[in-house]
Amino acid sequence: MSFDRLIKNIREKQNPTVAGLDPKLDYIPGYIKEAAYEKYGKTLEGAAQALFEFNKGLIDALCDIVPAVKPQAAYYEMYGWYGVRTLEKTISYAKEKGMFVITDGKRNDIGTTMQAYAKAHLGTTEIEGETVSAFGADALTVNGYLGTDGVKPLLEICKNDDKGIFVLVKTSNPSSGELQDRILDDGNTVYRTMGNMCESWGESVMGESGYSGVGAVVGATYPEQLGELRKALPHTFFLVPGYGAQGGGAKDVAPAFDENGAGAVINSSRGIMCAWQKEGCEPTEYAAAARREAIRMRDEITGFIGEIK
Amino acid sequence: MSFDRLIKNIREKQNPTVAGLDPKLDYIPGYIKEAAYEKYGKTLEGAAQALFEFNKGLIDALCDIVPAVKPQAAYYEMYGWYGVRTLEKTISYAKEKGMFVITDGKRNDIGTTMQAYAKAHLGTTEIEGETVSAFGADALTVNGYLGTDGVKPLLEICKNDDKGIFVLVKTSNPSSGELQDRILDDGNTVYRTMGNMCESWGESVMGESGYSGVGAVVGATYPEQLGELRKALPHTFFLVPGYGAQGGGAKDVAPAFDENGAGAVINSSRGIMCAWQKEGCEPTEYAAAARREAIRMRDEITGFIGEIK
Numbered sequence: 001m002s003f004d005r006l007i008k009n010i011r012e013k014q015n016p017t018v019a020g021l022d023p024k025l026d027y028i029p030g031y032i033k034e035a036a037y038e039k040y041g042k043t044l045e046g047a048a049q050a051l052f053e054f055n056k057g058l059i060d061a062l063c064d065i066v067p068a069v070k071p072q073a074a075y076y077e078m079y080g081w082y083g084v085r086t087l088e089k090t091i092s093y094a095k096e097k098g099m100f101v102i103t104d105g106k107r108n109d110i111g112t113t114m115q116a117y118a119k120a121h122l123g124t125t126e127i128e129g130e131t132v133s134a135f136g137a138d139a140l141t142v143n144g145y146l147g148t149d150g151v152k153p154l155l156e157i158c159k160n161d162d163k164g165i166f167v168l169v170k171t172s173n174p175s176s177g178e179l180q181d182r183i184l185d186d187g188n189t190v191y192r193t194m195g196n197m198c199e200s201w202g203e204s205v206m207g208e209s210g211y212s213g214v215g216a217v218v219g220a221t222y223p224e225q226l227g228e229l230r231k232a233l234p235h236t237f238f239l240v241p242g243y244g245a246q247g248g249g250a251k252d253v254a255p256a257f258d259e260n261g262a263g264a265v266i267n268s269s270r271g272i273m274c275a276w277q278k279e280g281c282e283p284t285e286y287a288a289a290a291r292r293e294a295i296r297m298r299d300e301i302t303g304f305i306g307e308i309k
Numbered sequence: 310m311s312f313d314r315l316i317k318n319i320r321e322k323q324n325p326t327v328a329g330l331d332p333k334l335d336y337i338p339g340y341i342k343e344a345a346y347e348k349y350g351k352t353l354e355g356a357a358q359a360l361f362e363f364n365k366g367l368i369d370a371l372c373d374i375v376p377a378v379k380p381q382a383a384y385y386e387m388y389g390w391y392g393v394r395t396l397e398k399t400i401s402y403a404k405e406k407g408m409f410v411i412t413d414g415k416r417n418d419i420g421t422t423m424q425a426y427a428k429a430h431l432g433t434t435e436i437e438g439e440t441v442s443a444f445g446a447d448a449l450t451v452n453g454y455l456g457t458d459g460v461k462p463l464l465e466i467c468k469n470d471d472k473g474i475f476v477l478v479k480t481s482n483p484s485s486g487e488l489q490d491r492i493l494d495d496g497n498t499v500y501r502t503m504g505n506m507c508e509s510w511g512e513s514v515m516g517e518s519g520y521s522g523v524g525a526v527v528g529a530t531y532p533e534q535l536g537e538l539r540k541a542l543p544h545t546f547f548l549v550p551g552y553g554a555q556g557g558g559a560k561d562v563a564p565a566f567d568e569n570g571a572g573a574v575i576n577s578s579r580g581i582m583c584a585w586q587k588e589g590c591e592p593t594e595y596a597a598a599a600r601r602e603a604i605r606m607r608d609e610i611t612g613f614i615g616e617i618k
Contacts, residue, residue, distance in 0.1 A: 116383035147484035175456035
């Protein structure tokens with residue numbers, strides 16, 4: 001269901017991209033870090049505070065032109081629970097600003113444990129009759145190696161709470177083929193098999209857009225597979241990493257879209273976060289530089305796919 | 310490397326088991342919850358505090374007879390950053406008490422992102438020259454769907470910091486076969502292929518015990534595959550979930566061990582955490598009941614495999 005909201009955001013902004021919030025200390029302007037360290041020391045707390053300030057600036061600069069953000073959990077967990085608190089605060093802040101939030105956690109487990117992840121990241125947690133939201137993102141990335149048991153608990157929350165998931169199908173990294181490209185005895189690749197599972201999991205959470213609440217992660221670095229999967233999985237919305245720093249260009253991601261210019265959202269993390277370093281502009285201009293890069297990326301991609309209908 | 314420490318713990322205690330710390334509020338005695346709610350309210354903070362008190366009691370009761378604990382990240386993330394702080398505190402407390410700590414997070418990603426997870430959960434984080442430990446577990450469960458790029462960043466930390474990983478190979482859930490049992494064009498199953506990858510990843514982090522720092526998760530619910538994999542993967546240490554509540558018995562897990570009674574550690578979560586409810590004893594006796602169940606489980610398993618040499 002959820003991706004209807006994302007698709008609406010994309011259409012309104014005519015921008016099929018998502019800004020990855022994978023903040024490393026190296027990407028953060030010195031003045032932000034120094035202020036945080038002064039208050040909290042060179043500690044996990046200080047670093048987490050710097051991350052949050054950096055994210056806030058990016059969100060403020062992007063929220064009227066970019067439909068979604070994708071914080072990557074690993075970069076927050078690195079700073080312990082202080083970092084995880086920054087993840088929580090970042091999600092809240094982006095939602096307040098009207099952005100669709102995809103937590104990139106690649107979570108996976110089974111049964112009640114997967115249900116716990118689903119409640120944690122997308123749904124709500126009950127405490128003696130009180131209902132509280134823990135992280136409250138709009139969508140979560142998921143690893144489907146464990147099969148249906150690991151996805152079913154999410155589908156209920158997708159349905160009831162209007163949320164979505166993106167299952168890893170064909171990832172953007174060089175070694176993704178070691179398992180994912182292997183051919184099964186029915187002639188299908190592993191990634192295609194996973195893609196087919198997404199189509200079938202999605203049947204129970206179909207949106208008005210024609211795309212279900214079960215999306216797929218397919219890397220920009222494999223344009224041929226992107227095109228193959230777009231045709232084979234007509235109800236599966238794609239989250240496409242690998243644009244920019246990992247080597248994928250606008251031409252490479254074009255096959256991810258359907259004939260209406262819909263069906264996919266393209267992620268850029270370092271390209272946007274580090275635009276100020278690439279430009280060589282003043283550190284205080286980091287958010288403006290991120291906005292310039294987001295506009296450049298938008299225009300480059302929509303130049304290939306045209307109007308998003 | 311890491312599993313040498315775990316194996317030493319197992320041998321000293323003659324107990325090849327790990328206590329899963331997957332605390333749900335339903336498992337926690339009322340008096341613990343009430344004390345926490347009184348102080349912090351029926352909030353994420355209150356729930357997280359109850360979880361920690363419950364875990365502490367279990368660790369105190371188990372640490373001289375059980376070699377390891379396995380907190381499952383999902384049950385902490387459910388309570389937001391307060392829950393994650395309880396995970397952090399639980400790991401520290403168990404380590405203080407001499408237990409080997411396996412964080413069950415099934416993390417997976419690529420390149421620098423996987424490195425961030427590796428630093429977060431096993432290694433250390435650098436903040437402007439200061440080195441801090443975020444979660445600091447001894448081992449982490451990992452999903453290998455993304456191939457070598459997703460495992461390599463962990464191997465360095467396994468080597469340098471004497472840590473270990475357990476890669477999902479054949480999981481304990483009913484639908485694990487949907488992908489994992491599929492046959493590839495070379496005649497191998499997907500799970501066997503993943504197992505072979507573990508053997509090869511482990512070559513660079515071989516321990517004195519003959520087992521590498523790259524272990525495998527293989528479910529007790531599939532005893533035949535357990536036996537097959539034990540023979541096929543002589544250097545891969547097994548973490549075996551699915552004993553007890555999921556249906557696996559001591560006879561089912563016996564094939565996980567080598568001829569010395571080594572090579573595997575069997576997890577029980579609900580069996581130990583909920584022993585007081587099953588026994589129907591006083592809630593204040595919950596930790597003593599957990600200990601009784603841990604002893605029963607130990608004796609049942611060692612009854613099958615004999616002395617651990």
